[in-house]
Amino acid sequence: MTGIKHDYAETELLYNQFTRPSARKALRELKKEVGESPKIMDAGCGPGSHFELFEKIFPNAKIVAVDSSKPHIEEARQKAEKTGIDIDIVKADLEKNLDLEEDSFDMIWFGDVICPSDISNPVGLINNLKPFLNKDGLISIFYGNWLRQMFMPGYARLEQKINAAYEMMHETRNLNNPWQGPDHPEKAIKWLQETGFKEVSQSIHTSNYSPKIPDHVLDYVEHVFKNDYSDAVDEKGREAGLTEEEISKWEKLSDPESLMYLPEKDDYYCSMSCILTYGKV
Template sequence: MDWAEMAPHLVAQAELFTPLYERALAWLAKEVTEPGLIVDLGSGPGVVSGLFAETFPGARVLAVDGSEPLLEQAGERAARLGYADRFGTLAGELPGALDELDYPADLLWAGRSLHHLGDQRAALTTFAQRLAPGGTLAIMEGGLPSRFLPRDIGIGRPGLEARLDALQEEWFAQMRADLPGSVEVTEDWPALLGSAGLKHTRSRSFLLDLPAPASDRARAYVTDSLGRLREVYADILDPEDRAVLDRLLDPADPAGVRRRSDVFVLAAHTVHTAVKPA
């Protein structure tokens, strides 16, 4: 993936999903009190890093990512929003980049980034090693596929998004298989956290519910998301589904996302946490 090219989509998604992230961080704040260092693993352009800076005003926040252009955007965002004096960036591939930490972290956050690492179990072990005693590791993995439209949208066969989900599952499995050092693992996240030597695991899912009629910002996100699926799966889409997507993406079509009244955004993301023994 060209993460720098995806930056506008990453920013738009994180900003739209801010209510979900805020609830997740408020939940974390009940367990993690007065952290000194928070590390955002796979931070991208730093939208969620900024939410950590807001939620924990006494903490230093470090954004870690393999894309320097995205980290530049994260730094610019910190300066624009007024927390640059306690914000830093670290460029490098995970988990090795954590060798550069000056001191252990009180909170490590991996928001939908762990699945981009070939050996997830080994990565969690490395993450745990970089925690201070009593520190918390929080990963956002799993949840439910997002939904934007009713099952029957009046054009094409009902169940378009379910069929797109199936294509995405196949793509995800192939993406995982192609990662350097890829290791298959059962995605029992609490058990994996426990195998990394962490204790007191807990999990909770957080909902984003933006009902119809969608805002212009939500419609733009839905349009971008469906457009990327149309592009990635162009060669394997059912011809009828491809034609339906073309209509949904057509700004002049009354059945398109920009004009129809039944567009919404509904998503659920799950956060798993565990604590390093003191």
């Protein structure tokens, strides 16, 4: 299967639209801790995917968005300009010295940032940012958990093998950085314990779509099937244990032209369970 390739910003948009219910619930939970008008650092803001949510949930917040990628910073600036959201946007490496005011932030938000493909030392990064939190400050790590999503109801074994292949492909593409063990974002509780944060909490926020599924969700599922899952099956499927029969079944289930195309079934549903981990100074 060839698959339509989307550029990063487009993929990010589809992904963030899909996971928005989870991010919204996570931010609302954090609002109970930090109040109505916090100073927030959006650490690793990317193209500004969460700006609108920040604006809606914290209309009186002061937001400082930081990213090291020039194209992402440019897109984030364009987004802030287009939406009229007042955000300070800073191009900087979060793992180096930052020219920001210490002891000043009520909350640091990492949205899908501390992942082995980008950050080799999560504890080091968290320690680097801790001095920017004020004495009641809170650090929050939001992870979409996109290597465990459920997009193929009724085909658990098949999807689990595809997700295993997807993880293996991801590791290979990211210079063999292993997506398991202590640097995996599912271990965020431990990072916060090791960096001395207190009252560490974790909650799971699901983005769950049942019939009738919105078009943007169907677009994202089609995107995942045509890109991530298909590439994973081609590159690592056999290594992950998929049989030829399973590969052939996958091809039918994921082909929009096939009568078996899963997302078009009347009973189709899908979900992603995002993990929020946070702790206080």
